[in-house]
Amino acid sequence: MFNQWISRIVAEKPGSESQSVADVERVSAALLVEIARADHQLDDEEMESICDALKQSSSLPDAEIDTIVHTAITDADSTVSLHEHIRLVNEHFDRANKLMLIEQMWRVAAADGNIDRYEDYTIRKFSELIYVRHSEFIKAKLRVLES
Template structure:
């Protein structure tokens, strides 16, 4: 009986280790990390339309100078990962590791552009941007400077 219980827990531990290794092996690129965060803002208010998806593509081209096919692939991956994400840490930590503070400020400015793509700002979009700004280690003054002036 103890052998069966021990075997059960060993198999469970092996499965967890295998799943963790598989998840960590899925490399997140800077482009994908930024795209996922943009998708999170786009999806925050519960709906996204062609206008917002077009804005997402434009923002990725502006930031990373990608061609149309690369943008399409990244958006497809980003939408899938955004739907499955439980937090932003995997993406913001990648950006923090490779981007300067000025580049992170630029990313948050793009998040605001994404939020306004449909012509209005939902409070949940603002909340998501604030949360991402905190995870990107922006000070309050830096976060405030990213907000668009009306």
């Protein structure tokens, strides 16, 4: 499903396919890194979870995904606003892909064995900004906690 979305974005954007896919992955990585950093700790488990989420949903080589994730981590310190990322999600993600992104956020938050209140708050805010219903937000959280 996520790969279908990536293909649709690639078809809509001019330029090379790998560049467009990389742009999509950069947005996803930036948002997932924000979740991992919400508790002011960036654990190895959370890093691994971010990489796994992107590798499962992308056709990019592992080395390129690792580079995207490390760039997102480096850029996170200087990021003032995530508005542009949220706007891109709202413009290009359908409901199913938004729900998948929220579920990936929960997986990152739970990767270290503890969902911190700041991680919970940040995911809640993102879900509101991308117009995910509260019931869907809760269902995504429960799916992650049950797995």
